[in-house]
Amino acid sequence: MTLPALRTRRPATAASWDPFREIEDTWSRLGSLLGDVVGPEAVSVGPLAVAAAPIDIEETDDAYIIELELPGVRREDVSIDLSGNELQVTGEIKERERKGTLRRQTRKVGSFEHRIVLPEEVDPDSVDARLADGVLTIRLGKSRQRQPRRIEVTSGASGAGPGGTGGEAGR
Template identity: 75%
Template sequence: MALPVRSVERPATMVRWDPFQEIEDAWTRMGSLLGDVVGRVEGRPVGPLAAAVAPIDIEETDDAFIVEIELPGVRREEVSIDLRGNELQVTGEIKERERTGVLRRQTRRMGRFEHHIVLPGEVDPDSVNAMLDDGVLAIRLAKTRETQPKHIEVTSGGESK
């Protein structure tokens, strides 16, 4: 099956139509026009990726929950982590770097962020540690003793008479 083609600039030249590029171009034009009218909000771009959420993984092991959040360009001093019961709150700010040239396109997230994560079990607040490495914040929250699985060994009851 052949894909549709679209004439670009010169009618004699035929170019393969890329619908994804078409959508990206439209978003860029709309974001630029809207940005000219309403301006930027705290360094956040107006565009398709402005409201993108940072990828988060939550892993459950036998003794802990491990939460990993992608935070590229964020320093550890710019992140705050609070735990209330089994709800984890991670807040901070992605600061825009100083530029010398004209910014032609911006799709990276900037400004304040806040993540509320409800964990599926109780955690020990005294056994929580966090590490920021290569743009990934890893938080290890140990489970309370009551929520940790315990293996019960089955034994034989002996011979019956």
Template identity: 45%
Template sequence: MTLPVRRRPGRLLERPGFGWGEPIAAEFEDLFERMSRLLEGPATAPTALAWSPAADMRETDDAYVIEAELPGIKRDDIEMSERELRITGEYKEREREGVLRRSTRRTGWFEYQAPLPADVKADEVNASLHEGVLTVTVPKAQAAKPRHIEITES
């Protein structure tokens, strides 16, 4: 049994239940891409096209530790600045053979910013990239470390 084709003026639709036609799929793809760019968050002028990788920042007694997910990125493609931890880099689009039917990978410039307190040892910042996770350790200055005071009874 064949299903009827619905036609509307100016639009070509496929048979119901068998997927969208090429013009409609292209419109949805374009709309999805524009919405994704809009929802990436507020951007500043120099990095208007940057997006932010998933990252965690935690505080220990001795340091601030930031872990950012950057799979497939090379060490040379990452730049860091002090005072305000700023990790920037670029995912370059790979060359492919054939027709790309769907892609959910982000490409282009990325940026992660985290303000650091004034009480850190900026000259002793340590960073390592292992299995796609960039770990940055920012040691605290001596004055910033919590001091435990024992209370005695009198």
């Protein structure tokens, strides 16, 4: 059995190959082909529309940053809910009113839902969301309980054990 050829501009290595990206690309191509055959109404909503949505998830030392492309979506048409470490982004891409005859439609319309499960708990009080230029950026601060903490090592007098009196050990 052979694997499908990777269609990337970078050299494909085991470390850079993303199977989820391959699945999303395949869904996108399938949706485009299906739209050409049966018409855009059949693929404008549903799993094909959601599967092809571009999304980036970046992890920093203190937060997760999620960028989700939502072209044509207004701020008031998006809802974001956080439960534990699961983020849910829902909304609607509304059909715009047209004056002429629509000959082809490949832009997605209808409801969408994105569920993103993060690897660890986030702090619900440190969530920020902004929608600008068709990109929704959500910054979720990591839970302070899980963040690494540096423990200062102090010097103590030799011979003094824990709880004993020995210079700086009790400080």
